[in-house]
Amino acid sequence: MRSIRLAVRATGLLAAAVLAVGCGSGGGGDSAPGRAGLPSGAPSPEGTGGPGAMPSPVDLLPEPSGEVVHGSVPKDGGYAYTAQLVGGVHSAVALPGVPVPTGKTAVLVRLRLASDPVGRSSMAPPDVLVSLEGDWCGQPGNSCRWMDGSSQLVAESSVRAGNRYDTVPMGDGMNAGTVYYRYYWQFVPEGSALSNGKLCFTRNSGDEICTPLGPVTPLTEQLGDHDLS
Numbered sequence: 001m002r003s004i005r006l007a008v009r010a011t012g013l014l015a016a017a018v019l020a021v022g023c024g025s026g027g028g029g030d031s032a033p034g035r036a037g038l039p040s041g042a043p044s045p046e047g048t049g050g051p052g053a054m055p056s057p058v059d060l061l062p063e064p065s066g067e068v069v070h071g072s073v074p075k076d077g078g079y080a081y082t083a084q085l086v087g088g089v090h091s092a093v094a095l096p097g098v099p100v101p102t103g104k105t106a107v108l109v110r111l112r113l114a115s116d117p118v119g120r121s122s123m124a125p126p127d128v129l130v131s132l133e134g135d136w137c138g139q140p141g142n143s144c145r146w147m148d149g150s151s152q153l154v155a156e157s158s159v160r161a162g163n164r165y166d167t168v169p170m171g172d173g174m175n176a177g178t179v180y181y182r183y184y185w186q187f188v189p190e191g192s193a194l195s196n197g198k199l200c201f202t203r204n205s206g207d208e209i210c211t212p213l214g215p216v217t218p219l220t221e222q223l224g225d226h227d228l229s
Contacts, residue, residue, distance in 0.1 A: 060162050062087030062110060062181070069211055070116055071125060071201040073172070078204035079123035080116040081174070085109060085211070086181070090219035091194065095185065097225035098149060104187040107132055108219060109199060113153070114179045123172045124153060124182060125201055132186045132213065134197035144186075151183040151228045167229075183228055 066085030073079040090108045093100060100106045109132075115122035127147035137144035152167035156179035174180055188194070197213035 060160055061156070062112075062159075064112070065089070065214060066199070067211055069201055069209055071129075071209060072116075072204035073123040073125055073129060074202070074204040074206070075123065081122050081124060082114050082116045082118075083125065083201065084112045085199065085214070086112045087221075089194075089213055089216045090221075091216050092219040093190075095228060096223050098185065098228055101187055103190055105190050105192065106185050106187055107194060107197075107216065108183060108185045109213075110181060110183050112156075112179060112181055113174065115174050115176060118179070119176055121176045122174050124174050124180060126150065126172050127184055129202040130184055131200050131202075132188065132197050133200050133210065134188070134192060134194065134213075136188050136192040147184045147186045149185050149228070153180040153182050155180055167226075185228070 064084055064086050065088045069083045071081055071083060073081065087110045092106045092108060095106050095108065098106070113124045127150040128145075130147045130150075131144055132147070133144050153172075153174070154167050158166035159181055168180070194213065194216040197216070198210040199213050200208045200210040202208055
């Protein structure tokens, strides 16, 4: 009888061990599920920072690359705003949906815009009040009076959410308490010394306020027609 009881006990212990391995308890085997029930090898959830992690919403905002400029749109007594270069300054021989003239290079900037103070409504500077100035100005066909084009405004909340096509169909108007992003571009002669350029804004008083353009690098970001529309 004692030998029978020992055999039964051994059989029970073996079955328990098999069940433990099958459930992944401390086994760490290849068949064990991944993080929090995700399949093994799946990307980390947003915000975990692990390999293959999805970018958090704040990562979608372009990094500031210039100082904050306080300007004003000379209309009805002036509409004050702040403007800051973000994401760097880029050059390109072609832009999506924007024909670049022969012999010219497009210089593309992106600005972070808001009312000044941000708690009131205001206007963003139209392209006729923003310009790039450098050694190329004054050459035939290069008066450098204003930008050659600009995109629609996109609210920062849309950029943060990854909805960069969610433009604001309101021209240059900016709501109180809202930050916006907008692209501007200007065509300059090929081979121009862009590193010495300035980004300038015409103010309500009629004078200009300028900030260094900084390094200009070739455009590598994939933009669509809607980004510059």
